[in-house]
Amino acid sequence: MSLTWHIVRKDITRLRWVILLWVVALAGEMTLASLQATLDVEGHTLFYMAAWTFGNVFIPVIGYGLVMGLQDDDPVTEGDSFWMTRPITGGRLLSAKALLLALLCLLPAVISVPFWLGHDFGLGALRQSSLHVLWRQVLISLLAVPFAVISSSGAKFVTNTLVGMVAVLGLWLLYRLVAGGGPTPIPDPVLVSRGWLILAIWVFAAGAAALNQYYRHRTRRSVALLVTAAFACLAVSLWWDRGVPAALAAGTARRAEPVLIEVAARAGAHISRDGHTVRIISVIPDFSRTIVLEVSESEPESSATYPASLSENPDAPHPQEHYLLVSQDDGRAMTAEVTRNPEELHADRVRYFRSTLVFNPYRDLPGNVPSNMAPWIAGAVLVKVEGRDAALFRLADPPARKDGKP
Amino acid sequence: MNVIETHQLSRRYGKADALHGLDLTVPTGSIFAFIGANGAGKTTTIKVLMNLLEPTGGIARVLGVDSRKLGPRQREKIGYVSENQKLPDWMTVRQLLDYCRPFYPTWDRDLEAKLLKQFELPPDRRIRQLSRGMMMKAALLSSLPYRPKLLVLDEPFSGLDPLVRDEFVRGMLEVSQQSEWTIFISSHDINEVEQLADRVGLIDAGRMQFAEPIDALMGRFRRVDVTLGNAEPRLESPPPGWLEVERMGNHVRFVDSQFSGESFESYRSGRFPDADVVPAPMKLREIFVTLAKSRRVQVAPAGA
Numbered sequence: 001m002s003l004t005w006h007i008v009r010k011d012i013t014r015l016r017w018v019i020l021l022w023v024v025a026l027a028g029e030m031t032l033a034s035l036q037a038t039l040d041v042e043g044h045t046l047f048y049m050a051a052w053t054f055g056n057v058f059i060p061v062i063g064y065g066l067v068m069g070l071q072d073d074d075p076v077t078e079g080d081s082f083w084m085t086r087p088i089t090g091g092r093l094l095s096a097k098a099l100l101l102a103l104l105c106l107l108p109a110v111i112s113v114p115f116w117l118g119h120d121f122g123l124g125a126l127r128q129s130s131l132h133v134l135w136r137q138v139l140i141s142l143l144a145v146p147f148a149v150i151s152s153s154g155a156k157f158v159t160n161t162l163v164g165m166v167a168v169l170g171l172w173l174l175y176r177l178v179a180g181g182g183p184t185p186i187p188d189p190v191l192v193s194r195g196w197l198i199l200a201i202w203v204f205a206a207g208a209a210a211l212n213q214y215y216r217h218r219t220r221r222s223v224a225l226l227v228t229a230a231f232a233c234l235a236v237s238l239w240w241d242r243g244v245p246a247a248l249a250a251g252t253a254r255r256a257e258p259v260l261i262e263v264a265a266r267a268g269a270h271i272s273r274d275g276h277t278v279r280i281i282s283v284i285p286d287f288s289r290t291i292v293l294e295v296s297e298s299e300p301e302s303s304a305t306y307p308a309s310l311s312e313n314p315d316a317p318h319p320q321e322h323y324l325l326v327s328q329d330d331g332r333a334m335t336a337e338v339t340r341n342p343e344e345l346h347a348d349r350v351r352y353f354r355s356t357l358v359f360n361p362y363r364d365l366p367g368n369v370p371s372n373m374a375p376w377i378a379g380a381v382l383v384k385v386e387g388r389d390a391a392l393f394r395l396a397d398p399p400a401r402k403d404g405k406p
Numbered sequence: 407m408n409v410i411e412t413h414q415l416s417r418r419y420g421k422a423d424a425l426h427g428l429d430l431t432v433p434t435g436s437i438f439a440f441i442g443a444n445g446a447g448k449t450t451t452i453k454v455l456m457n458l459l460e461p462t463g464g465i466a467r468v469l470g471v472d473s474r475k476l477g478p479r480q481r482e483k484i485g486y487v488s489e490n491q492k493l494p495d496w497m498t499v500r501q502l503l504d505y506c507r508p509f510y511p512t513w514d515r516d517l518e519a520k521l522l523k524q525f526e527l528p529p530d531r532r533i534r535q536l537s538r539g540m541m542m543k544a545a546l547l548s549s550l551p552y553r554p555k556l557l558v559l560d561e562p563f564s565g566l567d568p569l570v571r572d573e574f575v576r577g578m579l580e581v582s583q584q585s586e587w588t589i590f591i592s593s594h595d596i597n598e599v600e601q602l603a604d605r606v607g608l609i610d611a612g613r614m615q616f617a618e619p620i621d622a623l624m625g626r627f628r629r630v631d632v633t634l635g636n637a638e639p640r641l642e643s644p645p646p647g648w649l650e651v652e653r654m655g656n657h658v659r660f661v662d663s664q665f666s667g668e669s670f671e672s673y674r675s676g677r678f679p680d681a682d683v684v685p686a687p688m689k690l691r692e693i694f695v696t697l698a699k700s701r702r703v704q705v706a707p708a709g710a
Contacts, residue, residue, distance in 0.1 A: 006508050014496055073494055080458045082494055085486040087478035087509045 007074075007088070007096035008103075015069050019104075022062045026108050029055045030115040060140055066104055067144035068157040070097055076213040077152040090214035101145075105137040146206045149213040150222050167227075171234050178238055189243025197240060198233045205229030407434050409469060409556050409588040410455060416463035417450050417612075424450040425612040427464065432590055432605070438617075439603035440592040441694060447612040448592040449490070452560045455590075456486055469556060482510055485549030487542065488560035495534035499527050499544050503551075510552035518551035521577055539570035546574060550581050557581075559591040563598040575602060596694045606690070608697060615697065620690065627693045628665040628685035632658040635680030645673070649700045661688070661696050 012019070032051040074083045074093055083093055109130040116129055147164060151157035209222035410432035417425040425447050432438045442448045453459040455468050457476040466473040469480050476484075497505065499522075507513045522529060525543045527536075533544055542562055549557065557578065563571050578589065593599050596606075600620075607617030616623075632639070634656040644651050647664030658678070662669070665685060674683045688696075 003508060006505075010505055013501075014494075073496075075492075078459070080453065080456070080488060080491055082492055084458055085456060085481070085491065086506065087481040089478055 003088075004092055004096045004099065007093065008100045011070060011073065011096070011100050014073055015066065018062070018066060018069055019107075022059070022066065023107070023111060025054070025059050025062060026111045029059055030112060060136075063104075063108075063137055063140045064144045064161075067101065067141055068148045068151065068154055070100060070104075071148040071151070072154050072157070075152045076149055076217060077219045078217045079152060084217075094210065094214040101141055105134055105141060108137055109133045142202060142206055146209050146222075146226050149210050150219050150226070167230060171230060175234060175237060190241055193243050194236055194240050197236045201229050201232050201236065407470075408432060408467075409434050410438075410467070410590060412451075412455075412464065412466040414464035415451070415454060415461050415466050417447075417454055417459060418462045423612055425454070425461075428609070428612065428614050430607060430614055430617060432588060434588055435586050436605045437589040437603045438591065439596070439599040439606045439620075440590060440609065441596050441599070441606060442592070442594060442609035443698065444594050446594075446609045448594070448609060449488075449560055450612075451609065452488070452558055452590075452592060456484070456558060478509075482512070482552065483555040485546075485552075485554035485557040486560075487545045487549055487558070487562050489542070489562065489564045490560070491545055493533050493541065493545055496532065498530050498532050499536075499547070500529040502533060502544060502548050503529075506548045507551075512552045514551050514553065517553070517581070518547075521547050521550055521580065524580065525573060525577060539566045542566060543570065543574060543577070546577055550577060553581060553587070555587055557587060557589045559589065561592055561594065563593060563595075571598070578602075596691050600690050608694065610698075623693065624687065624690060626663060626665050627688045627696075628662045628670075629688050629692070630660055630662050630665075631684045631686065632660075632678050633682040633684075634658060634678070635682075637678075637680035639681065640677040645669075649696055663696075 029051075032054060074097075075081045076090070076093075112129065112133060113126070116126055144161075147157055147160045151160050205226055205228075209225050212218055212222050212225070408431050410430065412428050412430040415425055415428040415430070416423065428447070428451060430451070440448055440451070450459065454461050455466050455473055457473050460474060468476060469483060471477075471480050494502065494505070503518060503522075507515075507518075525540075525547055527540060527544055527547060533541060536544060546562070562574065566574065581587065582589075589602075591599050591603065599606075603620060605617065605619050606623060608615040639653075639658060641651065641653065641658065644660070645664070647662055647669075649661040649663055651658070651660040653659075658681075662685065670683075670685060674681075
């Protein structure tokens with residue numbers, strides 16, 4: 001084990017400046033999120049775009065490159081790498097690399113903890129947020145590892161990655177070609193099982209390629225394996241039509257019960273009110289990105305029919321605690337509601353946002369969710385508004401538009 | 407006991423054969439010069455021996471172990487320096503030594519310090535900033551302090567100036583004075599290793615032409631100058647050991663690769679009865695040039 005750590009220390013020494021850059025970037029991302037939480041999204045579009053790019057492009061790219069950085073010093077392709085001529089087995093090297101990779105996957109969560117604590121995250125929120133951040137880096141690593149182990153240098157890694165991207169594009173076009181243009185809805189259980197199956201195939205292929213490279217150095221075999229896996233993923237996405245097995249589904253359902261995360265709006269959120277519009281800009285706990293929830297009923301034509309829920313209502317029961325729930329019904333429509341009863345929020349199909357967004361339930365309902373929003377909807381966000389002027393209101397049944405459209 | 411043994415060793419790259427049934431034996435304690443032209447198969451042989459390549463046929467045994475099963479225990483006793491080796495060039499010389507040290511239980515820090523001083527390497531300079539000669543010295547430095555039983559050097563002198571070469575050799579001699587070891591050194595130039603080696607092997611087109619002690623080799627090669635008398639010499643069907651047979655007027659010249667007192671007397675009396683026959687020892691380089699030329703002559707008709 002000491003020799004394994006010896007290799008880990010060597011890699012940390014070599015990558016120290018890149019790791020430091022990554023740490024600074026991660027801390028910067030959270031700083032930007034803190035700033036976002038205090039800014040008006042409409043007045044700071046450029047800032048938001050920059051922050052989004054920083055958080056969604058820059059940091060993942062560094063995280064991706066770090067995986068190659070790990071491998072670059074000890075290539076496992078056929079050849080006379082330095083380590084191969086020394087008393088270092090493939091197993092020991094693999095252990096060292098896996099250990100450091102695991103530490104790097106944990107690093108974003110470790111760095112984020114002080115930030116989360118500063119925003120009053122509870123234990124549940126910390127766990128949820130840590131898992132999310134960990135999952136993000138694990139996914140990035142799962143993509144990077146196969147390319148890293150078949151590349152003898154950083155330049156080849158970049159080339160192989162580009163080739164991989166082109167291949168994925170090709171597979172996507174092939175998918176569209178074979179699947180046809182008809183919008184045949186695929187049941188959720190099938191989509192879920194396809195997703196898990198594809199993930200399992202890729203994990204297996206990446207693991208097998210890594211083992212093959214570390215122990216046998218047969219790059220062509222690994223490439224063949226990865227190409228086969230890619231086509232297997234394509235086949236699954238085209239033809240796999242079984243849902244999640246009942247036993248597994250039950251287990252999944254138990255695990256996938258909505259975890260409603262509470263964020264004290266006062267901790268970092270900015271709440272403003274303009275007429276009948278309440279705007280809550282907050283930081284959601286799964287990571288440091290900002291969520292902007294704009295709940296409005298400011299349409300003059302509808303104000304008469306709409307509950308005057310946004311008005312001051314000092315007589316409302318429990319005025320100090322209100323919850324805003326945003327949920328997605330079928331991938332196209334969205335509803336939002338505010339309730340005082342957390343039990344009501346444990347409904348099916350509850351989703352939450354993981355990105356900066358501006359959501360106007362009146363404008364966007366019922367079938368006009370901005371297309372760039374949908375990919376980010378993956379859970380439920382619960383914003384707990386304490387003692388502020390977001391009074392009880394309900395938007396589950398939005399008013400009809402004046403032009404008669406739903 | 408032999409440190410290296412190969413039997414019918416073959417290695418193929420696609421359809422091209424790099425090694426054809428190579429048989430090689432390197433006794434313990436020898437300094438074996440593995441000579442061959444560029445592309446003859448030297449590096450491939452070494453890579454197979456070091457388990458950096460798998461053979462496609464035959465077997466290689468290093469330190470008594472199948473080369474495909476070389477593990478940490480064997481590698482702790484093997485030093486390897488190659489002109490193509492990729493060192494971790496971001497490290498300083500000191501970092502390289504610090505990194506290598508824990509992997510070798512027999513690492514001798516005193517010897518390390520002595521060699522570091524002898525090689526005049528700047529310990530705090532990054533390897534990528536070193537000249538080629540210094541880089542090779544750094545590679546050797548990281549392969550000597552654990553006193554390997556076997557040191558494998560693949561074209562270590564290629565491109566080095568004589569001064570650096572001497573330092574390199576002195577470094578090896580420093581260790582050889584303190585322990586018995588075997589050196590397997592490949593080169594395309596016999597001059598580079600002539601002073602160092604006690605055994606020599608020639609590889610050509612993936613086949614071992616011969617491997618024997620240098621003394622024996624030099625003892626059996628003679629350049630023979632014949633000044634003919636009145637009698638006509640018998641030059642038809644020369645023995646297979648004669649190479650580069652040429653006649654210019656009343657002079658005949660050839661190389662006898664199987665020279666011995668008996669054979670000399672035999673052909674002097676039988677083929678050149680009335681001639682002045684003078685056998686002269688050859689330098690190692692001349693022997694190799696002769697062998698290379700004779701190989702070319704043999705190959706030429708097939709390629710013509």
